Amino acid sequence: xxxxxxxxxxxxxxxxxxxxxxxxxxxxxxxxxxxxxxxxxxxxxxxxxxxxxxxxxxxxxxxxxxxxxxxxxxxxxxxxxxxxxxxxxxxxxxxxxxxxxxxxxxxxxxxxxxxxxxxxxxxxxxxxxxxxxxxxxxxxxxxxxxxxxxxxxxxxxxxxxxxxxxxxxxxxxxxxxxxxxxxxxxxxxxxxxxxxxxxxxxxxxxxxxxxxxxxxxxxxxxxxxxxxxxxxxxxxxxxxxxxxxxxxxxxxxxxxxxxxxxxxxxxxxxxxxxxxxxxxxxxxxxxxxxxxxxxxxxxxxxxxxxxxxxxxxxxxxxxxxxxxxxxxxxxxxxxxxxxxxxxxxxxxxx
Amino acid sequence: xxxxxxxxxxxxxxxxxxxxxxxxxxxxxxxxxxxxxxxxxxxxxxxxxxxxxxxxxxxxxxxxxxxxxxxxxxxxxxxxxxxxxxxxxxxxxxxxxxxxxxxxxxxxxxxxxxxxxxxxxxxxxxxxxxxxxxxxxxxxxxxxxxxxxxxxxxxxxxxxxxxxxxxxxxxxxxxxxxxxxxxxxxxxxxxxxxxxxxxxxxxxxxxxxxxxxxxxxxxxxxxxxxxxxxxxxxxxxxxxxxxxxxxxxxxxxxxxxxxxxxxxxxxxxxxxxxx
Numbered sequence: 001x002x003x004x005x006x007x008x009x010x011x012x013x014x015x016x017x018x019x020x021x022x023x024x025x026x027x028x029x030x031x032x033x034x035x036x037x038x039x040x041x042x043x044x045x046x047x048x049x050x051x052x053x054x055x056x057x058x059x060x061x062x063x064x065x066x067x068x069x070x071x072x073x074x075x076x077x078x079x080x081x082x083x084x085x086x087x088x089x090x091x092x093x094x095x096x097x098x099x100x101x102x103x104x105x106x107x108x109x110x111x112x113x114x115x116x117x118x119x120x121x122x123x124x125x126x127x128x129x130x131x132x133x134x135x136x137x138x139x140x141x142x143x144x145x146x147x148x149x150x151x152x153x154x155x156x157x158x159x160x161x162x163x164x165x166x167x168x169x170x171x172x173x174x175x176x177x178x179x180x181x182x183x184x185x186x187x188x189x190x191x192x193x194x195x196x197x198x199x200x201x202x203x204x205x206x207x208x209x210x211x212x213x214x215x216x217x218x219x220x221x222x223x224x225x226x227x228x229x230x231x232x233x234x235x236x237x238x239x240x241x242x243x244x245x246x247x248x249x250x251x252x253x254x255x256x257x258x259x260x261x262x263x264x265x266x267x268x269x270x271x272x273x274x275x276x277x278x279x280x281x282x283x284x285x286x287x288x289x290x291x292x293x294x295x296x297x298x299x300x301x302x303x304x305x306x307x308x309x310x311x312x313x314x315x316x317x318x319x320x321x322x323x324x325x326x327x328x329x330x331x332x333x334x335x336x337x338x339x340x341x342x343x344x345x346x347x348x349x350x
Numbered sequence: 351x352x353x354x355x356x357x358x359x360x361x362x363x364x365x366x367x368x369x370x371x372x373x374x375x376x377x378x379x380x381x382x383x384x385x386x387x388x389x390x391x392x393x394x395x396x397x398x399x400x401x402x403x404x405x406x407x408x409x410x411x412x413x414x415x416x417x418x419x420x421x422x423x424x425x426x427x428x429x430x431x432x433x434x435x436x437x438x439x440x441x442x443x444x445x446x447x448x449x450x451x452x453x454x455x456x457x458x459x460x461x462x463x464x465x466x467x468x469x470x471x472x473x474x475x476x477x478x479x480x481x482x483x484x485x486x487x488x489x490x491x492x493x494x495x496x497x498x499x500x501x502x503x504x505x506x507x508x509x510x511x512x513x514x515x516x517x518x519x520x521x522x523x524x525x526x527x528x529x530x531x532x533x534x535x536x537x538x539x540x541x542x543x544x545x546x547x548x549x550x551x552x553x554x555x556x557x558x559x560x561x562x563x564x565x566x567x568x569x570x571x572x573x574x575x576x577x578x579x580x581x582x583x584x585x586x587x588x589x590x591x592x593x594x595x596x597x598x599x600x601x602x603x604x605x606x607x608x609x610x611x612x613x614x615x616x617x618x619x620x621x622x623x624x625x
Contacts, residue, residue: 051520071523078524084517088539088622098525101535133622146521153525 001062001075001156001189002027003048008057010043010213017043018054019213025191025206027062030183032204033193036236040213041193045159048191050074061157074157077150077188081162083142085134091145092130095120098153120148123182140171147179151186160192164199176203197237201225209233231349234269241275241319243268243346256289256343264348272304275321276342279331293337294318296328303328307341382601385594397592398599402571403580410577411603413488414556417495422549424496425503426541432504433511447504450497455561462494463565486568491576494562499552506548510541543619550611557604 003025010018017040025031033041046052048059050071058067066074086094093100095117099108108116121127124144134142143163150158163179164172180203183190194200200207201221209216209224209232217229228234235242245253245266253259258268277293291307305321305328321341333339386394397403432444450458466473467485476482484490514537522532560578567574577600584593 049524051524071520072526072528074524076524078521080517080521082515082517084515084521086518086522086536087515097522097527097535101522101525101527101531149521149525 003157003189003191004060004063005044005048006058006060008044008047008054008059010040010047010052010054016213018047021057021213021215023208023215023218025189027189028187029189029206030180030204031191031206031208032200033191033208033210034197034200034236035195035210037195039210041195041210042161044210045161045191045193048157049076049078049159051078075153075155077153077155077158079143079146079150079158079160079163081165083134083139083146083166085142085146085149087134090131090133091121091126091137092117094134094145095149095152097149116152120152121145123151124148138171139167140175143167143175147182151188155188158188158190160190162193162195164196165194172199179203201237209236211236228269228347231267231269234347234349239272239320239322241270241272242317243270243319247316252289254289256341258343258346265350267349268343268346269349270319270343270346272320272322273302274343274345275319276344277305277307277321277323277331277333278340278342279333279337289341290338291319291341293333293335293339295335296333298325301325305333307339379601382594382598386591386598389591389595393591394595397595402575403577403596405572406575406577406580407600407603409488409491409573409575410557410600413491413495413576414553414559417492417499417556418549418553420492421496421500421503421552422545425500425548425552426507426545428500429504429507429511433508447501450501455498455559456565458497459494459562459565462490462497462562466490466493466566485566486570486574488567488574490566490568491563491574494566495556495559498559498562499555502551502555503545503548506544506551507541510544514540539622543615543622546611546615546618550608550615553611554604554608557600 003023005021005023008018008021008023009016019040021040021044033044035041043052047054050059050066050069050073054067058065060066061074061076071078086097089097096113099113099116102108118127118130121130124147126141126144126148129137129141129145134145137145143166147160147163160179164175167175176199179192192203201224204221206218207221207224208218211232217224217233219227224233225237228237234240243253243258245259245268250259258270291309294306294308296303296305299322301324302322303325305323307319307321309316319341389397428447432440463470463485465471466476468474468477468483470485473483473485476484482489484493518536518540519532522536527535558578560576560582563576564579567576567579569575569579577596581593581596581600584590584596
């Protein structure tokens with residue numbers, strides 16, 4: 001089911017949590033609402049669910065105006081950050097809840113409920129836990145039960161509020177992939193809220209970046225990463241080095257390759273993998289754009305190198321470059337080495 | 351088997367607990383048993399099964415039960431109001447709840463008797479409009495007991511409602527549950543064990559209550575005499591053995607009833623996964 005939000009605003013006292021949000025989500029997408037904490041992403045999700053009322057604007061699900069519809073009639077599934085499982089019920093009863101509270105006329109009979117719940121529990125691979133209580137489960141298991149419970153009523157839209165926020169890193173990684181596959185199988189229009197850009201990029205087919213109650217950019221993950229529409233998105237998505245051309249030595253900028261082409265703003269945003277390093281001894285002639293290698297970290301197949309300026313102070317924050325392990329070994333760099341910096345690509349913002 | 355605890359001191363604290371229970375609870379109560387042992391079995395049965403004593407047992411337990419039920423119902427509503435809503439003067443009302451704890455029960459009894467007697471403010475109203483006589487009847491006892499036992503219910507239910515995870519309600523709502531279903535299927539089952547605790551405390555308090563009841567009860571034999579009054583009456587007649595016999599019986603019945611409630615509570619908690 002498609003989701004259309006038109007002109008949604010919400011204020012908490014003087015604080016504008018959402019500022020005239022317009023958003024269209026086509027059917028079948030898996031969308032990430034991404035933003036720093038306090039940007040209004042959870043509020044927006046709760047407004048779609050009907051758990052919160054917007055001050056203005058309309059919520060349309062599949063073209064039908066649901067702005068004033070109660071949460072229980074919207075046909076949405078909601079998964080909470082802290083699971084919100086019914087702790088007095090077994091796993092089975094938790095999943096069966098949505099079926100049991102249905103109006104008598106449309107409520108499935110006991111056999112149908114049994115069948116449906118077990119099918120869902122098998123889908124989340126936890127049927128063997130059906131007679132446990134939520135307190136006896138791990139965080140990852142609870143969240144999967146919460147998802148099964150939400151799916152039991154066959155929602156046309158699935159909303160997940162920081163679904164992996166309370167889980168530890170390895171479980172989170174597994175569940176992300178699992179959610180992506182599940183979405184692929186079920187094809188339910190889904191929105192999940194996250195503050196973790198890596199999670200958004202990995203799971204979602206569409207990413208909506210929110211900041212201060214406004215949408216900064218919407219698009220496919222690769223699109224947002226490669227073509228951030230403004231400085232906020234560029235900083236927020238992925239690692240970025242920011243060069244202030246007003247403060248850095250012009251010779252340095254030229255030699256590094258940053259200002260050889262025309263500049264389109266004061267600030268150059270450079271991804272760490274767009275910075276190339278050359279050992280200074282090999283390039284005596286181009287000593288203009290050098291930096292001092294301060295430290296490095298292993299990120300699996302990549303090495304992240306921390307560089308600092310020296311002498312003429314070409315930059316006042318450390319900059320980060322990334323390169324494959326192999327390349328780093330070839331360079332045989334040590335802490336304190338002088339390296340020449342080559343910038344391959346930059347995006348400019350004012 | 352030695353278990354390691356983060357905080358030391360299992361032995362001294364258990365020792366203290368046992369000494370306390372011994373000195374303050376068990377030794378005094380055992381004298382009850384010994385004193386009544388001075389009676390022969392036949393004498394004991396004779397005292398307990400006398401019509402007047404039996405009637406007082408019926409009055410005591412039925413009024414305490416009814417009062418505890420009513421106090422549970424209204425206590426729940428009061429706790430709900432305090433937890434769920436914010437309104438002006440809430441703190442003051444909240445403090446008022448504990449007042450019956452502090453008030454000498456006799457004072458409460460006299461006040462209740464004054465307003466509920468046939469020509470008192472409320473008593474008059476009730477008689478004239480509904481034809482209900484409150485003072486000097488078992489109804490009066492129930493009212494006094496509700497007054498005394500309400501705080502137990504409010505204070506046991508309140509913290510549990512406070513800690514209730516309200517996202518469970520939101521989850522139920524998104525699953526299509528109506529407001530009534532959310533209450534009966536989600537909120538109430540989570541609060542029920544605490545309510546049961548409040549109920550048993552209220553009931554226990556009601557069975558033992560003396561001061562507030564005797565003024566409003568009228569103490570009519572076979573109708574509105576409570577067991578504690580029977581004990582005092584025997585004491586005033588220097589029938590110490592008789593008094594202890596009644597007291598012991600009251601104690602045993604109360605203990606059995608509380609034990610049953612506790613077991614019921616254990617069962618409820620187990621069933622709802624809280625244990």
